[in-house]
Amino acid sequence: MVEFKHKTPLIDQLETGPWTSFVSDIKREHESRMENPKGIDYQFNQECCDDLLGVLELSYDHGRTHWKHGGIVGVFGYGGGVIGRYCDQPEMFPGVAHFHTMRVNQPMGHYYKTDYLEQLMDLWERRGSGLTNMHGATGDIIFLGTSTPQLEEVFYELTHNINQDLGGSGSNLRTPSDCMGQSMCEYACYDTQEFCYNMTMEYQDELHRPAFPYKFKFKFDGCPNCCVAAIARSDLSFIGTWRDDIRIDQKAVKAYVGGELKPNAGAHAGRDWGAFDIQKEVIGLCPTECMSWDGSKLEINTPECTRCMHCINVMPRALRVGLDTGCSVLAGAKAPILDGAQMGTLIVPFIKVEEPYDEIKEKVVEPIWDWWMEEGKNRERLGELIKRQGMQKLLEVTNFKAVPQMIKEPRSNPYVFWKEDEVPGGWKRDINEFRKHHQR
Amino acid sequence: MDEEATKTLIVETLKKKKGKSKFYLKDFYKMVPDEKPRAVKNLVNQMVQEETLEYWSSGSTTLIGLKGVGKQAAADGED
Numbered sequence: 001m002v003e004f005k006h007k008t009p010l011i012d013q014l015e016t017g018p019w020t021s022f023v024s025d026i027k028r029e030h031e032s033r034m035e036n037p038k039g040i041d042y043q044f045n046q047e048c049c050d051d052l053l054g055v056l057e058l059s060y061d062h063g064r065t066h067w068k069h070g071g072i073v074g075v076f077g078y079g080g081g082v083i084g085r086y087c088d089q090p091e092m093f094p095g096v097a098h099f100h101t102m103r104v105n106q107p108m109g110h111y112y113k114t115d116y117l118e119q120l121m122d123l124w125e126r127r128g129s130g131l132t133n134m135h136g137a138t139g140d141i142i143f144l145g146t147s148t149p150q151l152e153e154v155f156y157e158l159t160h161n162i163n164q165d166l167g168g169s170g171s172n173l174r175t176p177s178d179c180m181g182q183s184m185c186e187y188a189c190y191d192t193q194e195f196c197y198n199m200t201m202e203y204q205d206e207l208h209r210p211a212f213p214y215k216f217k218f219k220f221d222g223c224p225n226c227c228v229a230a231i232a233r234s235d236l237s238f239i240g241t242w243r244d245d246i247r248i249d250q251k252a253v254k255a256y257v258g259g260e261l262k263p264n265a266g267a268h269a270g271r272d273w274g275a276f277d278i279q280k281e282v283i284g285l286c287p288t289e290c291m292s293w294d295g296s297k298l299e300i301n302t303p304e305c306t307r308c309m310h311c312i313n314v315m316p317r318a319l320r321v322g323l324d325t326g327c328s329v330l331a332g333a334k335a336p337i338l339d340g341a342q343m344g345t346l347i348v349p350f351i352k353v354e355e356p357y358d359e360i361k362e363k364v365v366e367p368i369w370d371w372w373m374e375e376g377k378n379r380e381r382l383g384e385l386i387k388r389q390g391m392q393k394l395l396e397v398t399n400f401k402a403v404p405q406m407i408k409e410p411r412s413n414p415y416v417f418w419k420e421d422e423v424p425g426g427w428k429r430d431i432n433e434f435r436k437h438h439q440r
Numbered sequence: 441m442d443e444e445a446t447k448t449l450i451v452e453t454l455k456k457k458k459g460k461s462k463f464y465l466k467d468f469y470k471m472v473p474d475e476k477p478r479a480v481k482n483l484v485n486q487m488v489q490e491e492t493l494e495y496w497s498s499g500s501t502t503l504i505g506l507k508g509v510g511k512q513a514a515a516d517g518e519d
Contacts, residue, residue, distance in 0.1 A: 170495070170498075210465055211485075214500075
């Protein structure tokens with residue numbers, strides 16, 4: 001029976017719910033590290049998982065964090081991929097006194113073979129905490145917790161033995177992220193994996209060395225279903241689309257209407273929703289009212305279609321994306337921090353996505369970067385610069401012609417923030433009281 | 441201005457700074473106003489490679505300063 005140094009009654013409650021718990025996962029890793037059945041020559045503190053649970057318990061008890069973040073840690077020549085993490089109670093929790101995060105550039109579309117995962121885990125158990133986040137919000141493989149001396153060792157083994165690079169962090173291009181695209185999905189309008197890989201390799205310098213006023217993200221969605229949520233999360237979103245007609249198989253439409261085919265490929269079959277009603281569930285929900293159904297023929301007025309994907313998602317056997325495919329480019333999406341969350345604004349309604357992608361690189365990406373590098377303030381995202389200097393300025397620097405699709409509305413902000421008077425003590429704190437519990 | 445003179449100018453400017461020891465990349469553009477931002481970026485990154493400067497990253501933002509100077513370096517026992 002493996003012993004735990006720290007009693008953790010508060011976080012133990014997280015194991016009592018119906019879901020798998022990260023607390024249980026960390027405990028399992030602690031047990032594994034202490035028993036060490038594989039005889040691993042641990043290069044990082046063997047009791048780190050126990051201390052990690054201890055510091056989390058203390059944070060629950062105090063209602064505030066005991067982590068400091070940021071630092072000069074990194075690997076030689078890279079200005080990103082490593083995020084320094086330090087505990088502000090190192091004597092109490094020596095195993096996590098230094099507990100740096102490493103971002104590993106995920107394989108495109110998150111495809112890997114089992115032996116690759118085993119290699120990653122063997123490395124991380126030996127040289128880190130053994131704990132990972134698969135995958136972080138950025139899409140990267142996140143290695144959680146190691147010491148400064150292990151960073152170069154991990155990097156060497158990653159690059160030399162596993163043919164794997166670090167991802168982006170800081171004021172760099174962040175690790176480009178994509179959906180599985182044409183490898184699995186019939187909706188994909190371009191090869192997201194090839195494009196994402198190409199852009200990752202093209203912009204290695206921007207990915208590994210700080211070049212910008214703040215972070216910059218590319219994300220690649222194969223169709224407007226936006227499975228990687230490029231439209232909401234990336235400074236430049238590449239969203240697959242088409243400019244000809246949706247392909248209609250009228251026979252299959254009738255099969256849906258007649259009940260022979262299940263709508264949404266049976267995804268909502270867990271409950272009886274009644275007979276499929278094409279008028280109510282498809283025609284009536286078309287946001288631009290560009291569809292009609294006369295009982296025997298479905299028609300779509302393509303110039304009015306906004307590629308919302310609803311009709312295709314409901315009747316995938318009857319409706320297919322067009323054949324003249326490419327992508328739309330949207331700019332300026334971001335999460336809050338300054339000025340609230342923003343969705344991307346359409347800047348290129350349609351562009352072909354063809355190797356070597358020079359048109360996109362030279363006419364879209366690089367002029368926007370040049371403008372942002374010159375005019376962007378410190379910690380100002382592209383979306384904020386567009387807001388500050390205006391869409392017209394963006395059009396000037398890119399030489400894009402204004403088109404009606406570059407609409408500003410509808411927009412929505414899904415974040416609700418606390419107000420100062422809703423938080424005990426407001427935003428002010430007693431620094432002397434704080435220092436009793438948190439070392440400098 | 442040639443590359444070596446620009447590097448010297450950057451180091452001298454940083455040495456004269458009081459209080460702060462880490463700076464945004466944009467602050468370096470101001471030190472060499474006649475150069476394009478991309479050229480300054482490349483030079484600053486080269487100076488990091490040569491270990492004259494070093495990065496400091498919060499995770500979301502990167503700052504740059506003279507190697508070994510500042511509180512973080514002392515706190516880590518790395519100076």
